[in-house]
Amino acid sequence: QxxxxxxxxxxxxxxxxxxxxxxxxxxxxxxxxxxxxxxxxxxxxxxxxxxxxxxxxxxxxxxxxxxxxxxxxxxxRELKIVSYLSAEFLMGPHLGNNLVNLGxxxxxxxxxxxxxxxxxxxxxQEEEPGLGNGGLGRLAACYLDSLATLRVPAIGYGIRYEFGIFDQEIRDGWQAEKTDKWLRLGNPWEICRPEITYEVKVGGHTERFTDEKGCVRVRWVPNKVVKGVAYDTPVAGYRSGVTDLLRLWKSEAVESFDFQAFNVGDYYRAVEAKIFSETISKVLYPNDEPEIGKALRLGQQYFFVSCSLQDMVRIHLLRENSLDTFAASFAVQLNDTHPSIAVAELMRLLVDEHQFEWDAAWQITRATLAYTNHTLLPEALEKWPLPLFASILPRHLEIIYEINRRFLDEVRLVHQGDDQLAARLSIIDENGERYVRMAHLASVGSHAINGVAALHTELLKQTVLKDFYEIHPELFRNVTNGVTPRRWMVLSNPGLTRLITERIGDGWVTNPDELRGLEPFVADQTFQSAWQKVKRENKSVLAGVIKARTGIVVDPASLFDVLVKRIHEYKRQHLKVLHIITLYNRIKHDPQADVTPRTFIFGGKAAPGYFMAKLIIKLVNSMGEVVNSDPDVADRLKVVFFPDFNVTNGQMVYPAADLSEQISTAGKEASGTGNMKFSLNGALTIGTLDGANVEIREEVGAENFFLFGLTAAEVSDLKSGGYDPRKWYGEKTELREAIDQIAGGLFSHGDRGLFQPLVEHLLNRDDYLLLADYQAYIDCQDRVSAAFRDRKRWTEMSILNVARMGKFSSDRAIREYCSDIWQASPLPQD
Ligand code: 4GP
Known part of the structure; x- marks a missing residue:
């Protein structure tokens, strides 16, 4: 051979x-x-x-x-493989990126x-594989690009969903969801590996037995078994000579047809197992759902984690005779808690299937796994009701109990008598209905825990994982997110890429710190006009697409003010709406008012079951209709909801933005990565001190960033002091006018009921402090408007933003993971 x-x-x-x-x-x-x-x-x-x-x-x-x-x-065996476990990989279209990376x-x-x-x-023509919801899934894709570019051997493991995130249409201003049939016309990038398959058990019960050495062991007797089949997609590094692997699992029936059932005439039962099995990898769950189909989701998580760990065990045993050295072969990163069942599954594989002693198995498990947290929102922290968990993963629950017992014993030894502490740290939540807390499982089973921006990591240590931090501070570290300049600049913005490369060469593509070389040209007239020309061209292209998709005509000379990301109350798309209504009212009160012409571009999907988010989309569109058609506005303000925001559309939107809106309530956005894509493409940011905004501002300079709003500490003080949004409503005239108009039906053809839930929420609770931040936001936007009129100064700021974005390359982030968490090295050059 x-x-x-x-x-x-x-x-x-x-x-x-x-x-x-x-x-x-x-x-x-x-x-x-x-x-x-x-x-x-x-x-x-x-x-x-x-x-x-x-x-x-x-x-x-x-x-x-x-x-x-x-x-x-x-x-x-000399090479450690990074194994990135993620329920989502939002890869974006492959063709363009591969052409770039292969040169x-x-x-x-x-x-x-x-x-x-x-x-x-x-x-x-390419239909993008939408196998992710947003930030977390796209981050995984940027990281694969960087791993391959940096020549680090890596496998991304996930699920080959038959239907990815839904396609969004806007009908009568509302979001309508359409099934994403991305595989309809075939997928030329993947290679099916029918010989790489694993069986995954589900449900049933466990039995104890004594093995031939006299040891008591456990056998899991499932009531169902499904099969995972590997589908491989190559991930090329940027001219690095290394192509890494994305391996996604499709679920299938072990036997696709039950002949016995068929023979007795039970035709439905004959295909039942097939239907159940195939359901597992059928569809990606939207996040931010208030109630999810929990059983299936846990099934999905376990399915891909089990296939992936079995695959790693197989690969390791091709290298070595024993699993003792497993942690030297694989560094496994848990991308949020979705794959955190890996802690119990690796223990099960080692103890039940490979007869390891508990302590040795535990040592290997912790040395192998590391956990990244992506959110502090309490509603997004995964926990599974105990009975449900037991019905799907009975053996894992036993293992988790044992992990927990040993862990809490250690805690009690050091903190004697502190039962409260033990209860707070426990993997099992015992306050009322009992749950398995997946973030606790991930934290106990990992040798490193990281947040995704400096502020987020600090807050993680102070809030969600405070007790863990206090008992094991050495486990915590920060790795600020990054994005790949290959997709988000070279591919999406060829005009700017050319201009930059003409001046400073192309070294910045793999070493974006070299973008600093642009600083000497900041005031250079010719360079400035070339810079403006590129932006203008990108805006014209986007204007054409907007016209084609929405019928709305926008002026590329106006300020393109862009807010694209998942729709969520904490991201405060409705604060932006209040700003637009305020400008609208200023024009209505004084038709000659000096308002900088702006095009407001919104984009993003709302979880299908998240009513408030969908109502926000409706509000944007309804308000837009009124503003866009008012002759008094005379085209000075235009509002666009760009439907179906995804990677493909992002590639057109980021390069065309003048202003990047990063206006989440401080302390809520873990990092953000859209903020980085905008800045890298020369947009200026208006933002709160949240997530990576803090670090972006540090890098680009406070004078090149529009900062407003409460800090995370002020947010928490305000809340604990008993926040009353009505106070702000009472005091701020422009704010009150805007809210009254929404409530009074100005944007809903007189219907006062339509936006009532939103208005009531704002006036009575306002969990995300829109009212408290409103005035600071409006004042800051007035500074933006003034700044935009000074073309020269604006262009300088734009150039400086790009020049100072080096830190936010995913290559930097991956280098940090490699040295601080994975202990993984690049392949030597051939
Ligand atoms: C997102 C966070 O909301 C975002 O701040 C962060 O930049 C991104 O992860 C990558 O770290 N979280 C999700 C999610 O997408 O599903 O929790």
């Missing part, structure tokens, strides 16, 4: 050229071959999708040599042009 390391064979130069050739004619030949041999289409009948598929396969071929080499490294965008464009095809059209 030919060894993998021998690929490519030097004797086979023709094929080498075919597989790797970046020359235009090699690509042309490859595309034509795939059109014919893979798509089975003659040129005359080829559809756009056929061309897209043929190109995609030709590009994938060019990733294979590096990929196979990387796969062969999995057997190299073949231009040859591909030329090859296609010669074939009468337009590359941009084919790029638009």
């Amino acid at each position: 030919k060894s993998v390391a021998a690929v490519p064979s030097p004797a086979d130069e023709g094929r080498e050229e075919f597989r790797r050739g970046s020359a235009v004619d090699a690509l042309t030949r490859a595309i034509l071959d795939h059109l014919y041999f893979t798509q089975a289409r003659p040129l005359t009948l080829a559809t756009r999708n056929d061309w897209y598929m043929a190109l995609a396969y030709a590009v994938r071929d060019r990733m294979l040599d590096d990929w196979l080499k990387s796969l062969s490294h999995l057997r190299n 073949i965008m231009e040859p591909a464009r030329e090859a296609l042009a010669a074939l009468g095809q337009d590359l941009d059209e084919l790029l638009r």
